[in-house]
Amino acid sequence: MTTQAVVLKGGLVVDPAQGINGVADVRIENGRVAAVGAGLPLDGALCVEVPAGFVVCPGFIDMHVHFREPGQEHKETIATGAAAAVAGGFVAAACMPNTDPVNDHVGVTEEIGRRASEAGLARVYPIGAVSVGSQGERMTEIKALREAGCVGISDDGHPVASALLMRRALEYASMFGMPVINHCEEPSLAAGGVVHEGYRATTLGLRGQPGVTESIMVERDVSLSGLTGGPVHVAHMSAGESLRAVRSGKERSIRVTCEVTPHHFILTDEDLQYDTNFKMNPPLRAVADRDAMLEGLADGSIDAIATDHAPHHADEKAVEFDRAPFGIIGLETAVSLSLDRLVHRGVLSTTRLVELYAANPARILGVEGGTLAPGGAADITILAPETEVEVAADRFRSKARNTPFDGWRLRGAVAATIVDGRVVYANDTVPGAAALAWP
Amino acid sequence: MSTALDAPGTAEGERPEPAPRLRSRHLLSVGDLNREEILLILDSAEAMKEVGTRRIKKVPTLRGATVVNLFLEPSTRTRTSFEIAEKRLSADTLNIAGGTSSLLKGETLVDTARTLEAMAPDMVVLRHSASGACHLLAGVCDARVINAGDGMHEHPTQALLDAFTIREHKPRFEGLKVAIVGDLLHSRVLRSNILLLTELGAKVWVCGPRTLMLPGVERFGVRATTSLDDAVADADVVMLLRVQEERMHGHFFPSRREYFTTFGLTAERLRRARPDVIVMHPGPMNRGVEVASDVADGPVSVILEQVANGVAVRMAVLYLLAGFETNEGTA
Numbered sequence: 218m219t220t221q222a223v224v225l226k227g228g229l230v231v232d233p234a235q236g237i238n239g240v241a242d243v244r245i246e247n248g249r250v251a252a253v254g255a256g257l258p259l260d261g262a263l264c265v266e267v268p269a270g271f272v273v274c275p276g277f278i279d280m281h282v283h284f285r286e287p288g289q290e291h292k293e294t295i296a297t298g299a300a301a302a303v304a305g306g307f308v309a310a311a312c313m314p315n316t317d318p319v320n321d322h323v324g325v326t327e328e329i330g331r332r333a334s335e336a337g338l339a340r341v342y343p344i345g346a347v348s349v350g351s352q353g354e355r356m357t358e359i360k361a362l363r364e365a366g367c368v369g370i371s372d373d374g375h376p377v378a379s380a381l382l383m384r385r386a387l388e389y390a391s392m393f394g395m396p397v398i399n400h401c402e403e404p405s406l407a408a409g410g411v412v413h414e415g416y417r418a419t420t421l422g423l424r425g426q427p428g429v430t431e432s433i434m435v436e437r438d439v440s441l442s443g444l445t446g447g448p449v450h451v452a453h454m455s456a457g458e459s460l461r462a463v464r465s466g467k468e469r470s471i472r473v474t475c476e477v478t479p480h481h482f483i484l485t486d487e488d489l490q491y492d493t494n495f496k497m498n499p500p501l502r503a504v505a506d507r508d509a510m511l512e513g514l515a516d517g518s519i520d521a522i523a524t525d526h527a528p529h530h531a532d533e534k535a536v537e538f539d540r541a542p543f544g545i546i547g548l549e550t551a552v553s554l555s556l557d558r559l560v561h562r563g564v565l566s567t568t569r570l571v572e573l574y575a576a577n578p579a580r581i582l583g584v585e586g587g588t589l590a591p592g593g594a595a596d597i598t599i600l601a602p603e604t605e606v607e608v609a610a611d612r613f614r615s616k617a618r619n620t621p622f623d624g625w626r627l628r629g630a631v632a633a634t635i636v637d638g639r640v641v642y643a644n645d646t647v648p649g650a651a652a653l654a655w656p
Numbered sequence: 657m658s659t660a661l662d663a664p665g666t667a668e669g670e671r672p673e674p675a676p677r678l679r680s681r682h683l684l685s686v687g688d689l690n691r692e693e694i695l696l697i698l699d700s701a702e703a704m705k706e707v708g709t710r711r712i713k714k715v716p717t718l719r720g721a722t723v724v725n726l727f728l729e730p731s732t733r734t735r736t737s738f739e740i741a742e743k744r745l746s747a748d749t750l751n752i753a754g755g756t757s758s759l760l761k762g763e764t765l766v767d768t769a770r771t772l773e774a775m776a777p778d779m780v781v782l783r784h785s786a787s788g789a790c791h792l793l794a795g796v797c798d799a800r801v802i803n804a805g806d807g808m809h810e811h812p813t814q815a816l817l818d819a820f821t822i823r824e825h826k827p828r829f830e831g832l833k834v835a836i837v838g839d840l841l842h843s844r845v846l847r848s849n850i851l852l853l854t855e856l857g858a859k860v861w862v863c864g865p866r867t868l869m870l871p872g873v874e875r876f877g878v879r880a881t882t883s884l885d886d887a888v889a890d891a892d893v894v895m896l897l898r899v900q901e902e903r904m905h906g907h908f909f910p911s912r913r914e915y916f917t918t919f920g921l922t923a924e925r926l927r928r929a930r931p932d933v934i935v936m937h938p939g940p941m942n943r944g945v946e947v948a949s950d951v952a953d954g955p956v957s958v959i960l961e962q963v964a965n966g967v968a969v970r971m972a973v974l975y976l977l978a979g980f981e982t983n984e985g986t987a
Binding site: 420 | 789
């Protein structure tokens with residue numbers, strides 16, 4: 218089946234993988250990128266004018282989300298999660314296995330795939346569990362998970378506490394080209410801490426856990442990756458000490474990569490009150506940690522921005538801080554937050570932003586996309602970097618509302634999201650974006 | 657003091673002067689109070705203390721007001737103290753304890769609050785094991801909320817009664833050396849006392865094992881030490897904090913014996929303090945752990961005075977926080 222070819226005309230195309238950063242056209246045919254270049258002939262294609270100032274990027278990939286299905290559909294489903302993803306500018310999201318049951322078996326993986334196809338919005342890449350039930354004891358059937366569609370393994374939510382299991386998982390998963398994504402936290406050192414250890418925790422009377430809780434595990438994993446040659450990816454990094462460990466590993470050519478969330482490069486423990494929408498694990502850290510994250514984003518030692526989108530029902534969050542579940546949502550705020558706080562404040566360039574959101578996540582997970590190179594799927598994120606938005610949680614596509622950013626005014630918006638050459642989202646609040654929604 | 661306190665002689669239905677008010681609707685933290693408000697509470701407590709010396713220990717100040725004592729964590733002295741204070745002010749009181757509440761059946765604190773709210777109490781006194789529980793309650797309640805101890809966060813009325821007791825023995829707070837010794841990390845009493853005593857101009861020292869030191873202590877405007885001798889030296893007040901038995905498993909210190917030999921207050925170690933030193937403890941105390949019995953029971957101990965003053969201070973807080981025209985509508 219062929220569909221009407223389209224030429225996206227006149228946008229600012231930013232594709233670091235091809236070294237493109239300039240006004241150019243993108244030709245889409247049969248769901249794939251056919252050509253990228255200045256002044257492409259229409260050649261029978263539908264001409265879609267990209268409004269001036271809009272940026273055309275390879276589709277953004279969120280390599281760390283929780284879609285809660287199966288088992289916790291009251292928080293989120295794959296369909297609502299995928300809708301939130303495309304509304305946030307993401308063409309794909311990698312969903313963590315801490316569902317109920319845990320994605321430790323091909324049956325669960327296949328079910329996730331089916332639900333994602335039914336939703337038909339974003340690509341959903343399942344992450345399989347490292348251990349059965351994420352209990353940290355017996356390794357899952359990693360090859361079978363791979364064949365069923367998993368692109369990485371992780372016991373996210375729980376750290377892989379056993380160094381021996383981590384070693385074996387790195388060795389074993391590397392046979393199938395899969396990274397082990399670790400939630401780095403030394404469980405005994407965390408000691409039930411719910412926030413970052415420091416002055417704020419003390420004044421609020423909340424149990425703290427220091428950044429070393431994380432970095433001690435990052436250092437272990439860097440060492441084990443060095444030992445085994447298996448790629449390790451540090452999930453939702455929060456502490457300056459962890460970044461130092463990652464840099465040191467990279468200097469030694471160890472296959473370590475890492476991601477940081479928008480909340481960890483924007484908020485700090487100084488922002489804490491008893492609002493449970495500021496409770497997540499790892500916790501908001503000190504100003505120095507936040508500043509280290511910004512530095513790592515700018516200098517390239519951090520590989521990706523991921524949201525750790527963790528939906529919870531409002532009732533679950535409307536409890537005492539200690540009793541509230543960890544986690545906040547992020548899919549529908551991440552890109553605006555990043556444009557506002559990183560690009561407009563001069564922390565990094567748009568090119569670097571695209572590396573963090575597209576090129577690097579694709580490379581780390583070994584999935585398609587991350588570039589607009591001809592022949593690849595036409596997965597495209599279009600940004601309106603100058604459009605001001607106000608975060609309105611009650612308008613989210615996600616089922617959940619647990620964000621600390623509600624009401625924030627930000628400069629920079631997602632204009633449209635295109636998956637397989639199909640416009641799956643056009644932002645009707647962005648002037649000019651409606652024109653991008655061709656039939 | 658307002659005429660409300662002279663009320664045993666006040667004719668039924670007579671409208672007393674408007675009560676002085678606190679800026680905040682609730683007492684969630686000592687941080688809600690400025691210096692003037694703290695002194696207002698202490699001054700009011702003096703008048704309240706006098707009520708406790710009368711043959712009929714009751715004034716009509718809060719007549720018609722409903723106060724709910726919601727104690728979701730075990731407490732004897734604080735709950736009793738609040739209840740006596742409320743009764744002396746003629747409030748209608750209702751006690752809900754953890755063991756009898758619907759929270760045991762899985763009801764959330766917010767739902768409990770809404771249920772209570774439907775019965776229109778004027779004030780809720782909350783004791784809870786989670787820090788911030790009072791903030792949560794205040795966010796969903798029209799009633800005024802008084803924090804009677806929330807987790808490791810604060811215990812404002814304890815700090816107020818401590819200050820009241822200190823003031824009965826010391827001419828001024830400015831320059832007073834107050835050494836607070838013990839399990840700093842887990843103590844809500846400490847947090848409230850640091851805020852209150854530094855606001856009043858005292859020099860606060862905190863002392864305890866490194867494992868129980870406050871993270872970020874350098875930002876509290878206090879001196880921190882692990883040397884009990886340095887903390888006690890020339891102290892005007894030594895305040896001991898309870899060592900919480902349940903914390904022993906967290907590798908905080910090896911044994912009660914070693915704790916006592918390092919941080920336990922004995923008559924011998926107290927000699928370094930000023931001759932007119934007073935020794936305080938919020939209770940319940942562990943004899944032979946944080947304090948030797950001869951000190952706790954000796955002439956410098958004001959521990960039982962603290963308990964007695966607790967009633968007067970809580971009466972003052974209830975009265976000032978109620979802030980409404982008493983006997984309203986009875987004319």
